[in-house]
Amino acid sequence: MAAFAELGLASWLVAQCKQLGLKHPTPVQQNCIPAILEGRDCMGCAKTGSGKTAAFVLPILQKLSEDPFGIFCLVITPTRELAYQIAEQFRVLGKPLGLKDCIIVGGMDMVAQALELSRKPHVVIATPGRLADHLRSSSTFSIKKIRFLVMDEADRLLEQGCTDFTQDLEVIFDAAPARRQTLLFSATLTETLKVLRGIASNKPFFWEAQAEVRTVEQLDQRYLLVPEKVKDAYLVQLIQTFHDEHEDWSIIIFTNTCKSCQVLNMMLRKFNFPSVALHSMMKQKARFAALAKFKSSVYRILIATDVASRGLDIPTVQVVINHNTPGLPKIYIHRVGRTARAGRHGIAITLVTQYDIHLLHAIEEEIKKKLDDFSVEEAKVLKILTQVNVVRRECEIKLEATDFDEKKEINKRKQLILEGKDPDLEAKRKAELAKIRQKNKQFKERVMQTLQRRAALKLKRKRQKRKKQQQEQQQQQQQQQQKQKQKQQKQKQKQKQKQKQRQQKQQQQQLLLRAKGKK
Numbered sequence: 001m002a003a004f005a006e007l008g009l010a011s012w013l014v015a016q017c018k019q020l021g022l023k024h025p026t027p028v029q030q031n032c033i034p035a036i037l038e039g040r041d042c043m044g045c046a047k048t049g050s051g052k053t054a055a056f057v058l059p060i061l062q063k064l065s066e067d068p069f070g071i072f073c074l075v076i077t078p079t080r081e082l083a084y085q086i087a088e089q090f091r092v093l094g095k096p097l098g099l100k101d102c103i104i105v106g107g108m109d110m111v112a113q114a115l116e117l118s119r120k121p122h123v124v125i126a127t128p129g130r131l132a133d134h135l136r137s138s139s140t141f142s143i144k145k146i147r148f149l150v151m152d153e154a155d156r157l158l159e160q161g162c163t164d165f166t167q168d169l170e171v172i173f174d175a176a177p178a179r180r181q182t183l184l185f186s187a188t189l190t191e192t193l194k195v196l197r198g199i200a201s202n203k204p205f206f207w208e209a210q211a212e213v214r215t216v217e218q219l220d221q222r223y224l225l226v227p228e229k230v231k232d233a234y235l236v237q238l239i240q241t242f243h244d245e246h247e248d249w250s251i252i253i254f255t256n257t258c259k260s261c262q263v264l265n266m267m268l269r270k271f272n273f274p275s276v277a278l279h280s281m282m283k284q285k286a287r288f289a290a291l292a293k294f295k296s297s298v299y300r301i302l303i304a305t306d307v308a309s310r311g312l313d314i315p316t317v318q319v320v321i322n323h324n325t326p327g328l329p330k331i332y333i334h335r336v337g338r339t340a341r342a343g344r345h346g347i348a349i350t351l352v353t354q355y356d357i358h359l360l361h362a363i364e365e366e367i368k369k370k371l372d373d374f375s376v377e378e379a380k381v382l383k384i385l386t387q388v389n390v391v392r393r394e395c396e397i398k399l400e401a402t403d404f405d406e407k408k409e410i411n412k413r414k415q416l417i418l419e420g421k422d423p424d425l426e427a428k429r430k431a432e433l434a435k436i437r438q439k440n441k442q443f444k445e446r447v448m449q450t451l452q453r454r455a456a457l458k459l460k461r462k463r464q465k466r467k468k469q470q471q472e473q474q475q476q477q478q479q480q481q482q483k484q485k486q487k488q489q490k491q492k493q494k495q496k497q498k499q500k501q502r503q504q505k506q507q508q509q510q511l512l513l514r515a516k517g518k519k
């Protein structure tokens with residue numbers, strides 16, 4: 001196994017790795033670090049928990065130490081929590097440099113951030129929306145001279161999912177210099193490769209871990225088939241079992257909406273489980289506090305939306321439970337990747353209802369592995385079923401009383417105001433946009449219908465033409481056959497006539513002969 005020193009890293013960085021307990025580079029580090037040090041753009045695709053962060057942090061720190069200035073590097077990442085985590089890695093590994101970093105994420109004070117940016121930090125770690133806001137509104141800093149642009153979880157940044165980063169990324173790319181090193185990393189890059197190659201246009205070095213299965217070996221992956229209506233009773237029983245058997249285990253439960261996250265947290269707390277929620281409707285400070293308490297094991301259970309599904313590195317997590325089957329296999333890959341990291345073991349259990357079987361199959365197909373069945377004691381589930389359902393309903397009612405949905409709307413409006421937009425105008429614009437989209441959709445549908453009709457008509461005409469041709473051919477054949485028949489009949493008649501004439505001639509000759517004989 002190679003050592004960090006063999007990758008071309010300076011001795012102070014090798015010593016830093018050693019101090020942190022990083023003895024040997026992981027494959028993604030072994031392959032990408034030399035290419036980055038050579039000055040190449042790099043795209044690294046490796047499984048979750050395989051050390052992709054250090055694969056870009058180490059060579060960047062080395063280059064920074066050779067020519068330190070600010071702003072030297074910009075790292076873009078999709079979530080706020082991840083930005084803090086990456087900053088921590090820069091800080092720890094770059095301590096001997098006296099590294100100055102700056103985190104630019106939403107939900108935090110913009111003025112303080114602008115001040116920090118103006119002090120020219122070496123490394124800026126940002127979420128796209130907030131950084132783009134600063135670039136739009138401030139002239140106190142510039143990213144025109146950055147040497148490195150890193151996109152962590154690069155495929156997520158390009159996706160147009162519930163949060164669409166494309167407009168903000170355009171602002172950032174416009175402000176960044178064309179001559180730079182671009183580094184793109186994720187556990188699921190392949191679907192977006194083409195677009196990413198356009199971003200890392202400088203003949204990027206591409207490295208992908210070769211493996212049949214797309215999830216880590218040390219991860220025990222299970223599914224639990226549950227009827228939709230009794231899902232929560234199964235969840236409670238599942239947690240109870242883990243809690244009884246391994247009191248020191250940390251569990252992350254992923255769910256699909258902020259509301260569901262909130263309700264589940266309230267419900268689990270009613271059952272005295274040490275749980276805490278993390279979702280995008282929480283205030284940023286509460287989000288950080290929840291994560292910090294979970295990381296330090298004050299709470300052993302984290303209930304989160306997909307805001308926590310990518311990148312978070314919490315070594316104590318032994319169990320991931322998917323309360324809903326992820327709709328996309330790649331979401332599954334990132335969610336279950338929160339456990340079994342850096343060679344550790346872990347278990348992931350996905351609750352699958354009667355409506356989700358096809359999703360399970362899609363996941364198995366993508367990760368190239370069949371999930372094993374997980375069983376819980378049904379009798380125990382039955383025992384708590386009514387109680388769980390009642391508690392859940394109570395929690396839902398309680399949450400409704402707090403105007404959770406209204407708050408969501410208010411949060412959206414607040415966000416728009418912070419972005420300098422008029423919420424009413426935005427709503428109007430949105431409605432108009434929806435109208436235009438609807439019109440476009442209808443137009444497209446009409447075009448499609450017309451095209452389909454035309455195609456059908458063309459086909460019909462083609463068929464009719466072919467039929468006509470066939471009929472004509474048949475007619476011609478019949479006519480030919482008839483002609484031939486007539487010809488044959490004529491020939492027969494002629495032959496008959498000739499024969500008759502021959503017979504008549506013979507008879508006449510015989511009569512003549514007989515007449516001669518009498519004479």
Ligand SMILES: Nc1ncnc2c1ncn2[C@@H]1O[C@H](COP(=O)(O)OP(=O)(O)OP(=O)(O)O)[C@@H](O)[C@H]1O
Nearest residue numbers: 022024025026048049050051052053187311313342
């Ligand atoms: N060479 C190494 N040896 C041992 N542990 C390492 C090494 N490099 C990184 N690690 C540790 O592995 C863990 C996972 O690293 P990291 O968070 O970078 O993974 P990742 O590949 O980015 O995962 P994800 O795809 O989930 O974001 C971290 O705790 C990190 O300290």
